[in-house]
Amino acid sequence: MRTVLISGGGIAGPVLAHRLRHHGFEPTVVERAPGPRAGGQAVDVRGVALDVVERMGLLDRASRVRTRMRGMSVLAPDGTEVHRSTESTFSSGRLDGADMELLREDLVRMVHERTRADIEYLFGDGITGLEEDASGVHVRFAHAAPRTFDLVVGADGLHSTVRRLAFGPEERFTHHLGSYLSVFAADNFLALDDWQVWLRDGDMGFGIMPVRDNTELRIAFGFESAPLAPELRTGDALRRLVVDRLQTLEWEGARLADAARKAPDFYCDAMAQIRMDQWSRGRVTLLGDAGYCPSPLSGQGTSLALVGAHVLAHCLAQASGDHHRGYARYEERMRPFVTLNQALATENPGGPASEESVTRAKNAISLDG
Template identity: 85%
Template sequence: MQTVLISGGGIAGPVLAHWLRHHGFAPTVVERAPGLRAGGQAVDIRGTALEVVGRMGLLERASSVRTRMRGMSVLDADGQEVHRSTESTFSSGRLDSEDIELLREDLVRMVHEHTRTDVEYLFGDSITALDEDDSGVRVGFAHGPSRTFDLVVGADGLHSTVRRLAFGPEEGFSHHLGSYLSVFGAENFLGLEDWQMWLRDADTGFGIMPVRDNTELRIAFGFESGPLAVDPRDGDALRRLVVERLGSMRWEGDRLARAARKAPDFYCDAMAQIRMDQWSRGRVTLLGDAGYCPSPLSGQGTSLALVGAHVLADCLAQDLGDHRAAYARYEERMRPFVTVNQALATENPGGPASEESVEYAKNAISLSS
């Protein structure tokens, strides 16, 4: 039984672990955080990704916790409504679509619960070294003892440690898209009821949606900026920057700034894409954002992670014992799908891609091998 170490306990890693276990592999997932990460924005499961979730037996459960928006308002900088829609929202697209929008933390939790009984999870640890030879990859950990695995998969996000160790510095692969995004939770101080609000003020803007039966808000705040000289893991510095920018906004700036200052689930990072000529090197390969992050601007990061996990596991199962052939097949099948989905992020700068483009991109691959 081949052993596979997967770095990253978010969505891509545990979904891959499920399918590897299904095909007879022995997966281990290592996650830097001490437990499941809470918070985060609403994410979308679209097109072919819905089929992946259905094959896992999770489609009904995912549907049961989907967001239930009635529509949205678009506001000017002073908070005056300039447009409203009861047919679609910027976060999920058409409200009558079969696609599913749900909170990231809900999807993470259900996938973990679905896999925890037959997948080894190592929380609170991270990879520090990869030493490959003909027999496998000797992996060094920050806290636990070194172990050897047949294969290693980096599903550890935009700032992937596995990618850095196997391929080199992030600067060679990350392409900044001209903005940053912050996401955090707050009490529903606006009294929203299944209704989103979106506002643009010069080079800043935000989207606000109620969650948890309208008891909480999820706030997604974006601002235009070139690459900042801030460590992406320095949450305190990023929080100070976001609080300052929110405080300068005319409508609800003070309350939003206070919410960002105290939010326990505060997140902020650059809007960037990862573009690589090759996702695999030796026994190591990359999955999801680590290898082909499309950025949240595409709305397809979760779907790429779900589909990529299924395809990678399928390829490894077909070419059992020959990781080179499996990785080559994985890239051949996934790269066209990645390309059209990454293009969604840049099709309409400052706004969403067209419905036609999204419809094509979300279905631009078949799970059939």
């Protein structure tokens, strides 16, 4: 069991490829985007996930590009400050802790640069079919010629193609958490200086942070909603919906709506979790958001991806060619960790989980257990 196809070139997939190569496997990563994806919000790397980054030789580099917030303000709907903190922020927790926050695109780029020399990447392509028999998994691609791999791993996110092909429709496993989140970049029209602002207005709210030496903003706008009808979940329809809602805000609504309308990196999706009784079927398994998305509300999606990649590679390496045993051990070790971290998203609806819960969840596994 040496050739492994990994679908998804974000964070989980390339980290798994790195760890598999370390153990002597031959991984290939296929990614629909034409290259490493840019854009996205700031992400947290916490607890044991920091050890994964360190083992890849990237901890010092990640530390150099981490966010350097001085604090945050919480605003009333009219923009009046009602609370401020120089000890913690909603996005990253305590500012004096060992955990780090950095832009997702920075982490994606450094992981890709760490792996591109000895990992085969198929950018601009995707899986269209999987057929398994005793010899392996026969994979059809949108563009590349069909190939056979010993194992296939879906690390392709909340809307995983591998999960759909191997396990069935997404609706079986998606648990909607009652809201949507949009993320987009803009010029720093608020002149924020290493300082976040957070505001809630009825069933809507946002967090805004400056990045890139305070030259840009990352805006995360959320709104409560039941699952939207399919025709409202297209990119253009979601952008129009977000723009319309932003325009109703009392404070800076017009400028925020204009930024969302123009943003080239506009993103919006449901806040949802993936909950499955089993992450593996035959020679196929799932990793990160594809198998156990905790939603951005948990703050732990990236850490679960990093830790899951390391644990899966370690379990396969210890299984002496028996992927059934490797997958079973992967699930046995990861499930308690996933359960605790998914619970962070629902512990305090409308706000962050307690510091005690985050501390317990982020350290609730040993990498080499």
